[in-house]
Amino acid sequence: MEKILEVKDLTKKFKQIAVNHISFDVERGNVYGLLGPNGSGKSTTFGMLLSTINPTSGSWKWFGKEGTDTDTLKKIGAIIEQPNFYPYLSAEKNLKIVAEIKGVPEKRIDEVLAVVNLLSRKKDAFRTYSLGMKQRLAIASALLANPEVLILDEPTNGLDPEGIIQIREIISSIAKSGTTIIVASHLLDEIEKICSHVIVLKHGTAIYSGTVDGMSNTKGFFELKSDQLADLKSALESFGIFSSVKEKDQVLIAQIDEDISASELNRKLFEKGIILSLLQKKKESLESQFLELVKQTNA
Ligand SMILES: Nc1ncnc2c1ncn2[C@@H]1O[C@H](COP(=O)(O)OP(=O)(O)OP(=O)(O)O)[C@@H](O)[C@H]1O
Numbered sequence: 001m002e003k004i005l006e007v008k009d010l011t012k013k014f015k016q017i018a019v020n021h022i023s024f025d026v027e028r029g030n031v032y033g034l035l036g037p038n039g040s041g042k043s044t045t046f047g048m049l050l051s052t053i054n055p056t057s058g059s060w061k062w063f064g065k066e067g068t069d070t071d072t073l074k075k076i077g078a079i080i081e082q083p084n085f086y087p088y089l090s091a092e093k094n095l096k097i098v099a100e101i102k103g104v105p106e107k108r109i110d111e112v113l114a115v116v117n118l119l120s121r122k123k124d125a126f127r128t129y130s131l132g133m134k135q136r137l138a139i140a141s142a143l144l145a146n147p148e149v150l151i152l153d154e155p156t157n158g159l160d161p162e163g164i165i166q167i168r169e170i171i172s173s174i175a176k177s178g179t180t181i182i183v184a185s186h187l188l189d190e191i192e193k194i195c196s197h198v199i200v201l202k203h204g205t206a207i208y209s210g211t212v213d214g215m216s217n218t219k220g221f222f223e224l225k226s227d228q229l230a231d232l233k234s235a236l237e238s239f240g241i242f243s244s245v246k247e248k249d250q251v252l253i254a255q256i257d258e259d260i261s262a263s264e265l266n267r268k269l270f271e272k273g274i275i276l277s278l279l280q281k282k283k284e285s286l287e288s289q290f291l292e293l294v295k296q297t298n299a
Pocket residue numbers: 014015017018036037038039040041042043044045186
């Protein structure tokens with residue numbers, strides 16, 4: 001897979017360290033999350049990669065080229081701060097101004113408004129827009145020049161649940177069209193729902209970088225229930241594919257050591273004469289994996 005961004009040992013020191021020797025790669029076509037609590041260095045990282053903040057040390061390459069020059073910036077669509085649209089102008093007129101500045105043909109305006117579901121409201125003044133619509137217009141504006149990468153800093157901040165879902169769906173549809181996306185968020189749930197990869201920042205240090213699925217070594221667990229609970233427990237233990245089998249409130253929790261599908265496990269238990277009333281394969285939420293990681297790093 002083609003690397004479109006390679007970050008090496010990137011560091012920013014204000015009075016104290018804001019970003020501490022972080023390294024990560026971004027491959028084309030994936031959705032990356034920069035996850036960390038407030039003040040963990042997400043915006044500072046974006047600032048350096050977009051050339052608005054001078055790094056203290058470290059380096060990066062966009063599209064194989066050192067640093068961030070104006071040609072590179074043309075390939076990046078970014079929403080770092082609330083963009084300034086003219087309140088009394090319509091969405092369409094606001095985008096016309098941006099299109100002119102960026103040298104983008106006007107026909108592109110309707111295309112990007114369609115992506116963010118604002119086509120039917122394009123004649124309405126920006127000031128009449130809800131916060132979610134304003135944010136969607138900002139995404140449309142960032143998409144105008146057909147960027148190869150879209151960078152979004154906390155895109156759902158302050159939105160209501162419906163607005164959050166709309167932004168998530170839009171991010172997914174943009175990603176499906178092949179645009180690489182890097183999104184910063186302090187919300188674990190957000191990252192889990194939209195990202196394939198994650199870089200977890202804690203006090204400016206990347207404590208994890210990799211796939212969302214790979215964040216934890218655990219292969220997940222099964223929850224199982226049966227009227228024959230004791231038989232079920234001994235059968236599960238006899239298979240030798242679970243690292244532990246524990247009972248909690250009449251439900252058995254079997255931690256998976258060797259991967260097996262739910263249907264295969266059901267078949268194996270049925271062959272032993274055990275009928276299940278519950279069978280569910282689960283993975284710990286990203287939240288518990290995240291907390292586990294933070295705990296390990298503190299240790
Ligand atoms: N211009 C600046 N001068 C001094 N310190 C700064 C400056 N910008 C950021 N910092 C500090 O750097 C650290 C990282 O801030 P940053 O804004 O990058 O974090 P963040 O993860 O984006 O958090 P948030 O979501 O709250 O913006 C914080 O301690 C912040 O106070």
